[in-house]
Amino acid sequence: MHIEVAHERCIGAGNCVEIAPKYFTQGENDGLVQVLADSVDTPDTDAVERAADICPVGAILLSHTAPRP
Amino acid sequence: MSIDPPEIPVWPFARKADAPLIPPPQLAELRSTCPIAQVELWDGSYAWLATRYHDVKALLRNPGLSSDTSLDGFPQSSETLKAARGAQKTFQRLDPPQHDVLRRMLTKDFSVSQIATLKPFIEALVDHLLDQIEAAGHPVDLVTALAEPLPAHVVCKILALPPDDFGFFLDRVGRFMALSSTPEQARTAAADIADYLAEVVTARKEDLADDLVSELIRKYLIPGALTEFELVHMLHLLVIGGFDTTANMIALGTILLLQNPGQMKDLREDPGLIQGAVEEMLRYLSVAHHVAFRLAKADIEISDICIHAGDGVIAPVSAANHDPEVFPDPQAFDVRRDARDHVAFGFGVHQCLGQHLARLELQVVFTKLLRRFPALRMAASPADLHFKDSMIYGVERCPVSW
Numbered sequence: 117m118h119i120e121v122a123h124e125r126c127i128g129a130g131n132c133v134e135i136a137p138k139y140f141t142q143g144e145n146d147g148l149v150q151v152l153a154d155s156v157d158t159p160d161t162d163a164v165e166r167a168a169d170i171c172p173v174g175a176i177l178l179s180h181t182a183p184r185p
Numbered sequence: 186m187s188i189d190p191p192e193i194p195v196w197p198f199a200r201k202a203d204a205p206l207i208p209p210p211q212l213a214e215l216r217s218t219c220p221i222a223q224v225e226l227w228d229g230s231y232a233w234l235a236t237r238y239h240d241v242k243a244l245l246r247n248p249g250l251s252s253d254t255s256l257d258g259f260p261q262s263s264e265t266l267k268a269a270r271g272a273q274k275t276f277q278r279l280d281p282p283q284h285d286v287l288r289r290m291l292t293k294d295f296s297v298s299q300i301a302t303l304k305p306f307i308e309a310l311v312d313h314l315l316d317q318i319e320a321a322g323h324p325v326d327l328v329t330a331l332a333e334p335l336p337a338h339v340v341c342k343i344l345a346l347p348p349d350d351f352g353f354f355l356d357r358v359g360r361f362m363a364l365s366s367t368p369e370q371a372r373t374a375a376a377d378i379a380d381y382l383a384e385v386v387t388a389r390k391e392d393l394a395d396d397l398v399s400e401l402i403r404k405y406l407i408p409g410a411l412t413e414f415e416l417v418h419m420l421h422l423l424v425i426g427g428f429d430t431t432a433n434m435i436a437l438g439t440i441l442l443l444q445n446p447g448q449m450k451d452l453r454e455d456p457g458l459i460q461g462a463v464e465e466m467l468r469y470l471s472v473a474h475h476v477a478f479r480l481a482k483a484d485i486e487i488s489d490i491c492i493h494a495g496d497g498v499i500a501p502v503s504a505a506n507h508d509p510e511v512f513p514d515p516q517a518f519d520v521r522r523d524a525r526d527h528v529a530f531g532f533g534v535h536q537c538l539g540q541h542l543a544r545l546e547l548q549v550v551f552t553k554l555l556r557r558f559p560a561l562r563m564a565a566s567p568a569d570l571h572f573k574d575s576m577i578y579g580v581e582r583c584p585v586s587w
Contacts, residue, residue, distance in 0.1 A: 127285065128292030129536050135525070147292030147299070170526060172536040174246060 117156035117164060118181045121149050125175040132167040132176060139164055140176075149175060196224040196234065196499065197262050197475070205572050206441055206470060207516055208503040212236050216504065221490045224499065232260040232478075232497030233490070238512075238528070240488055241477070241505035245533035250479035250498055252535060254278045259480045260497030265368050266475065266576060274414070275422040280482075281534055287419065290405055291538055294343075294397050300541040303339070307549050310338055315557045323586035324564035332435035332583065333428075335550060339542070340427040344420060345396035346385065353381065358428045362575040375421070382420045386413060423539075430472060431543050433579030435550055438466045440570070440583060441518060442551070443563050448520045453555040462520035463547045468527035469518050471503035472578045477531060502528045558587035 119139060128147035132140035138160060141150050156164045156178075168176040198209035215222050216236035224234045235241050244250060253259065254267075255278070261267040276287035293299060311331075318330050337351035360366050360374035385398065390406075393399040398420065405411035411419075442449040452458050477500045485492040492498060506527045507515040530537035537543070554561070564584040573579040 127288055127534050127536070128296060130295075130297040130541060133297045142296040142298065143293070145293060146289060147294070147296040148289070166526075172246070172532045173534055 117161050118179045119151050119154045119156060119164065120177045120179070121151055122175045122177060123148065125173040127173055129172050131170045131172070135170055136160065136163040136167040140167060193223050193225050193231070194234075196226055196232070200572075204516075205570070206437060206444075208471065208474065208501075208507055212501065212504040213507065216508065221488055226260055226497070227263050230258065230260065230497065232499050233492055235487075235498070235500045236504040236508070237488075238505040238508035238510065241500040241502065242528060242532050243487060244479065244485075244498060244500045245477060245528075245531065245535075247485055247533075248281070249481060249483035249485050251280050251482045252278050252284075252479060253280060254478075256480050258495055258497060260478050260499060262475045262478075265363075265366055265371050267368070275418045277422055277535060284534060287411075287415065288534070288538065290401065290411070291419070291423075294400070295538050295542065297541050300545055303342075303542070304545060304549070306342060307335075307339060307546055308553070310335060311550050311553050315553060319557070324584045325586075327439055327583040327585050328432070328436050328580065329582075331550065331554070332432040332439075335435065335546060336427055336431035339546060340424055343397050343427075344385070344423065345389075345394065345398060350381075354378070354424060354428065358425060359575075361425065362429050362577060363573070378424060379417055379421055382417045382424070383413070385420070386416055426537070426539050427542070429575070429577040429579065430537075430539075431546050433472050433573070433577050434466065434470060434543070434547055436580050436583040437470050437472065437578070438547065438551065439554070439561075439585070440563070440580065441466060441470065442555075443561065443585075445518050448518070449555065452520055452551070453559060456552050456556075458520055459548050459552050460544075461523065461525075463544060463551065464527060465518065465520055465522050465524040466547070467529035468506045468512065468522075468524040470578070471501075471506045471527075471529050473529065473531070473576075474501060474503045474578050475576050477502055502531060558585075560587045562586055 126148045128142060130142055132149060133142055139152050141152055142148065143150050165178065168178050194211060198211040200209050215234065220237045220240060221233055221235050223231050225231055235244055276284045314331050314334060318325050333355055337355060338348055341348050341351055357374040357377045361371050389398050390402055393403060401416055406413065406416050452462050479498045481492050481494050481496045481498060483494050506529060509515050512524065530540040562585065564586040571581040573581055
């Protein structure tokens with residue numbers, strides 16, 4: 117699973133930080149989302165999906181990158 | 186033979202007298218019969234009312250719905266609320282992109298980590314207030330002794346205002362929020378707060394420090410990215426947003442816990458439960474019961490309904506938070522329920538800026554209150570509790586003993 121964020125949507129709500137702090141933080145200068153690791157370890161997929169759902173503006177975009185052959 | 190047309194419900198709905206802490210039962214009825222229904226408002230106009238969790242979230246995230254209360258036909262719960270909200274010139278009633286520009290000026294000061302730095306201050310403040318309560322002896326009105334002063338002092342701290350001024354704020358915010366105030370009273374109260382804050386800005390410009398107001402002056406007012414009018418109204422919003430909401434949650438939350446003594450005991454004995462318990466209290470009580478009103482700027486299709494441009498929309502967080510599809514047996518208060526997906530703080534771009542501050546205050550106050558007064562009990566019968574009919578739901582007094 118791969119994380120991208122639509123920065124222009126972020127309003128700094130910080131829910132993602134509470135749900136998946138391993139992957140999200142808020143910038144010190146603006147309070148807006150910063151991705152700490154854009155590749156999600158398998159045990160963490162539930163939390164990251166929940167973070168994406170709980171984001172009030174849908175700024176967290178998840179995709180499943182296909183494994184390399 | 187004539188057929189009576191189905192009655193269109195009139196908004197707002199009444200809570201049940203014997204179940205004052207849960208949302209009006211009509212919300213649940215409509216959710217199962219007509220989840221997006223027309224309701225009639227105080228002025229005879231109509232609006233759409235959504236009661237399902239997923240519909241409420243979809244609507245609050247939809248860019249086709251405007252929060253601009255000055256627009257013709259914007260739905261309101263009463264004439265007073267229309268006057269109060271019309272007087273607001275804050276980013277709460279702006280849409281993106283203007284909304285986002287203003288909100289982002291505040292996001293760093295309300296981030297999860299920045300708010301966490303206030304923990305020592307809040308803990309010391311709560312200890313002090315509880316000391317005063319213990320010294321005064323029971324019975325005590327928890328509203329005046331704890332629920333109101335706590336958030337008031339925190340807002341004063343953040344804005345670097347003299348703590349003595351919080352009585353003034355309490356009075357004016359109360360009048361602004363009360364549905365029973367006349368439109369003129371609401372407008373006057375709002376103007377009083379704005380005048381006070383304008384004086385604060387004028388004085389602070391001459392004496393810049395490192396508080397939030399100074400920072401906004403330095404970073405945005407002086408370079409011209411913000412007008413003085415916009416700054417005053419931004420501060421106005423922080424005051425309004427931070428007072429009643431948290432105060433009412435503290436008072437109602439205490440009543441709710443006292444109604445569930447087994448869980449209150451669990452919470453006192455296992456402080457590790459506090460985070461989840463606070464989320465469940467937020468879900469259950471949903472005190473912001475007159476927010477999430479919008480006006481459609483474009484046609485929107487949702488769940489087989491077509492909302493037309495110009496239609497009013499009401500998407501109450503209280504209805505969403507009691508949707509049994511998402512929160513099974515929603516009227517059951519359960520501190521161990523995973524209620525974190527609630528929308529008590531709203532959804533979409535306007536989701537509460539102060540939510541982490543609210544959470545921190547509630548977690549600290551309930552942890553300490555329960556530990557300090559293990560024998561806490563109501564000193565009034567349920568019939569003697571008067572619930573506040575205002576923009577934010579609350580209770581007038583909360584007499585307790587221990």
